[in-house]
Amino acid sequence: MxxxxxxxxxxxxxxxxxxxxxxxxxxxxxxxxxxxxxxxxxxxxxxxxxxxxxxxxxxxxxxxxxxxxxxxxxxxxxxxxxxxxxxxxxxxxxxxxxxxxxxxxxxxxxxxxxxxxxxxxxxxxxxxxxxxxxxxxxxxxxxxxxxxxxxxxxxxxxxxxxxxxxxxxxxxxxxxxxxxxxxxxxxxxxxxxxxxDHRTVRDAIEDLPPVKAGEEDPDDPMHRAPNHTDRIVKMLDLVPNDGGSWMDIPEPYQDEYWLDSMKKRAENGDLGSFCDTYGRMHWDRPAGTITRKSSTPSCGRYVHPEQNRNITVREAARLQSFPDDWEFQGSFISWYEQNGNAxxxxxxxxxxxxxxxxxxxxxxxxxxxxxxxxxxx
Missing domain, CATH: 3.40.50.150 (Vaccinia Virus protein VP39)
Known part of the structure; x- marks a missing residue:
């Protein structure tokens, strides 16, 4: 001893x-x-x-x-x-x-x-x-x-x-x-x-400068967004700001953007947590659980409340309460995995x-x- x-x-x-x-x-x-x-x-x-x-x-x-x-x-x-x-x-x-x-x-x-x-x-x-x-x-x-x-x-x-x-x-x-x-x-x-009072998404990330899918803030390499296909960006543009999801895509566009699995769930009324996929975060609520998959819109409610992209690594880190001087190492996709597992x-x-x-x-x-x-x- x-x-x-x-x-x-x-x-x-x-x-x-x-x-x-x-x-x-x-x-x-x-x-x-x-x-x-x-x-x-x-x-x-x-x-x-x-x-x-x-x-x-x-x-x-x-x-x-x-x-x-x-x-x-x-x-x-x-x-x-x-x-x-x-x-x-x-x-x-x-x-x-x-x-x-x-x-x-x-x-x-x-x-x-x-x-x-x-x-x-x-x-x-x-x-x-x-x-x-x-x-x-x-x-x-x-x-x-x-x-x-x-x-x-x-x-x-x-x-x-x-x-x-x-x-x-x-x-x-x-x-x-x-x-x-x-x-x-x-x-x-x-x-x-x-x-x-619980801190909200707005409290955590509203002050960060806007970036587009696949882009990086020149002043912060962690404020980098995952890239999305043009189709996904167009689909996200149809999702209402501040808490919308794939379910809220206007009817004229549903045939084009809803997957067969989405159509089946909508018909059966069996949404469960599936309604969070391709979902935007709510500004004035805490985020849902940040996981290692927060770079992927099909994996949960990880889309920015207003911008047509998933959250950046810096935004994900802030939602996990990491300080702004925190820097992830390794490959870009591993930054999300490390953050979500932390x-x-x-x-x-x-x-x-x-x-x-x-x-x-x-x-x-x-x-x-x-x-x-x-x-x-």
């Missing part, structure tokens, strides 16, 4: 980010004053972005090839020394949008519990996890149950719930499972909403603030509740 005195070193709280991606959660922790001592991810583009913006070069590799001791050696820290271990394991295997096959044997489903096992061996003060809501309240709960038992049996007090990023200043409706666990059954809580930094910041407020241990002895006391509050 490290003899580092957390009472005297609140400005030197250390974290490691497993499955670090491009650094959304880490950015939130950095904004609160935590220091990254290590990160790991398999995606080379995301690792390049992480190093460029966070300042720590992640290990590019498969985490399952490492032991806890091996990772601690790589990061130059000792068992019990970390303040926070972050794990945002890939969630695609859990997603409700991929329900056509049985994903019970998808190896990504085991990464959640695998990272908990690493945490037990590395002994951080806090273990933080973010994932899709289905992990703790839905079809994939069995994977969470196993993870919970691993942490609980090792003496961690575990708090979990589904939080909406919009409640924490992110201009986007994004429900995510958030888990915070603390060593030695010391009490901890999840962050509470910290905004009275934890919104503002949500990460709220989590980091919650974790930090439980320090220093010596001065907050009243908060050192045992598991029994925590549940008796």
């Amino acid at each position: 490290s003899d580092r005195n957390v009472t005297d070193e609140l400005d030197d709280l250390q974290y490691v980010d497993l499955f670090s991606g491009c650094g959304g959660m880490s950015q939130g922790f950095e904004q609160v004053g935590f220091d990254c001592v290590g990160a790991i991810d398999q995606n080379e583009n995301a690792c390049e972005t992480y190093g460029h913006n966070i300042g720590t070069e992640p290990i590019i590799g498969d985490i399952t090839n490492y032991t806890a001791d091996g990772l601690l050696d790589e990061f130059g820290v000792s068992k019990g020394e970390l303040d926070v271990l972050i794990s945002c394991a890939p969630c695609q295997g859990f997603s409700q949008h991929r329900n056509k096959d049985d994903y019970d044997h998808d190896e990504r489903n085991t990464l959640v519990s695998f990272s908990a096992e690493l945490a037990v061996e590395m002994e951080p003060e806090f273990f933080v996890m973010e994932n899709v809501p289905e992990l703790i309240r839905g079809s994939k709960e069995k994977y969470w149950n196993r993870t919970y038992e691993i942490l609980k049996d090792a003496g961690y007090l575990v708090k979990s719930d589904i939080l909406n990023a919009a409640d924490f200043g992110v201009p986007q409706r994004r429900n995510r499972a958030i888990i915070i666990a603390r060593k030695d059954s010391r009490k901890v809580e999840l962050p509470s909403p910290n905004v009275d 934890v919104p930094p503002k949500l990460g910041e709220a989590i980091a603030e919650e974790v930090k407020q439980w320090y220093p241990i010596e001065e907050k002895g009243a908060r050192q509740a045992t598991l029994e006391n925590a549940f008796s509050d």
Whole structure:
């Protein structure tokens, strides 16, 4: 166990980010004053972005090839020394949008519990996890149950719930499972909403200069729009501003622009979320969930409220709450993928603030509740 005195070193709280991606959660922790001592991810583009913006070069590799001791050696820290271990394991295997096959044997489903096992061996003060809501309240709960038992049996007090990023200043409706666990059954809580009014698409992107499909703002390479065919641009021109979608294309043009699948759904009245495709964002609402597919109009409501194109990378990043000095690395299409896969930094910041407020241990002895006391509050 490290003899580092957390009472005297609140400005030197250390974290490691497993499955670090491009650094959304880490950015939130950095904004609160935590220091990254290590990160790991398999995606080379995301690792390049992480190093460029966070300042720590992640290990590019498969985490399952490492032991806890091996990772601690790589990061130059000792068992019990970390303040926070972050794990945002890939969630695609859990997603409700991929329900056509049985994903019970998808190896990504085991990464959640695998990272908990690493945490037990590395002994951080806090273990933080973010994932899709289905992990703790839905079809994939069995994977969470196993993870919970691993942490609980090792003496961690575990708090979990589904939080909406919009409640924490992110201009986007994004429900995510958030888990915070603390060593030695010391009490901890999840962050509470910290905004009275949700930020909107207008709040986030209205001030950005207009660009056309396929064009880039000369003053900001991230404010670059995906290219669309002439047919798609003409189709989008027929979609009403501020929240319209393919359903609102005037009748004289429907035969030309509606796909067979659209016609069938319209006839059956079975629209579901399909009505969001080729949809414009609403100016005065938070955006819907920004995904890795936000460059493609057929994949959701990702069209600019007024301009005939999908949102630019900068607009997508702002809707995720990344700062304007954030620069993605790698291929252009990977910028959207990295952004959509990231934890919104503002949500990460709220989590980091919650974790930090439980320090220093010596001065907050009243908060050192045992598991029994925590549940008796």
